Amino acid sequence: xxxxxxxxxxxxxxxxxxxxxxxxxxxxxxxxxxxxxxxxxxxxxxxxxxxxxxxxxxxxxxxxxxxxxxxxxxxxxxxxxxxxxxxxxxxxxxxxxxxxxxxxxxxxx
Amino acid sequence: xxxxxxxxxxxxxxxxxxxxxxxxxxxxxxxxxxxxxxxxxxxxxxxxxxxxxxxxxxxxxxxxxxxxxxxxxxxxxxxxxxxxxxxxxxxxxxxxxxxxxxxxxxxxxxxxxxxx
Numbered sequence: 001x002x003x004x005x006x007x008x009x010x011x012x013x014x015x016x017x018x019x020x021x022x023x024x025x026x027x028x029x030x031x032x033x034x035x036x037x038x039x040x041x042x043x044x045x046x047x048x049x050x051x052x053x054x055x056x057x058x059x060x061x062x063x064x065x066x067x068x069x070x071x072x073x074x075x076x077x078x079x080x081x082x083x084x085x086x087x088x089x090x091x092x093x094x095x096x097x098x099x100x101x102x103x104x105x106x107x108x109x
Numbered sequence: 110x111x112x113x114x115x116x117x118x119x120x121x122x123x124x125x126x127x128x129x130x131x132x133x134x135x136x137x138x139x140x141x142x143x144x145x146x147x148x149x150x151x152x153x154x155x156x157x158x159x160x161x162x163x164x165x166x167x168x169x170x171x172x173x174x175x176x177x178x179x180x181x182x183x184x185x186x187x188x189x190x191x192x193x194x195x196x197x198x199x200x201x202x203x204x205x206x207x208x209x210x211x212x213x214x215x216x217x218x219x220x221x222x223x224x225x
Contacts, residue, residue, distance in 0.1 A: 032212040032213075034212075036216075041221075042218070042219070043200075043202045043217060043219040044153065044202075044216050045216070046213070046215065046216075088152065095158070096143070096155055097143075097155070097212075097214060098155075099153045100152060101152045102152050
């Protein structure tokens with residue numbers, strides 16, 4: 001059973017600070033990693049994907065991948081109240097996405 | 110780009126009836142579509158993978174005779190919940206991926222099904 005683990009939270013971060021979300025996965029052969037944001041009652045929205053070790057930046061978001069440690073993270077800089085949502089980590093394995101349980105993030109004004 | 114729509118967004122039905130949910134890729138051709146189910150405060154669980162023109166591949170534990178999937182064209186897949194029961198009440202979400210890019214999935218807005 002391939003697994004993706006996330007801390008379910010809730011994670012509370014003050015507005016303007018950096019939010020750090022973490023994810024570990026069990027399949028060492030996984031090659032594609034995704035972060036989705038899901039607002040309450042809505043479907044997931046793709047934020048970032050990362051394939052290679054290291055950092056990938058897109059605006060206020062940075063994804064970090066360490067395949068040796070089987071660890072992928074998402075940093076959100078200058079956190080805004082609108083960033084409050086559940087963040088889902090997903091790993092592509094055997095032609096399908098395997099999702100973690102999600103981390104609920106709250107940005108406090 | 111990469112817009113996926115679902116219809117209806119919300120449906121309430123009586124126990125024993127069947128409900129059809131449509132998933133459309135609006136601006137790209139989706140060779141593969143996926144159907145997920147999400148219960149409250151839980152993550153997405155893949156139900157089945159649907160490839161255009163072929164039978165869907167169901168995940169373990171998902172009844173293929175209860176959840177009928179049809180992917181008749183490159184832009185449309187349908188999920189029919191047959192003989193729905195209250196335990197089928199859930200948030201059903203489809204996603205689609207473009208040809209050759211099966212790992213990147215774009216999600217529809219979801220369908221909230223309530224079975225009375």
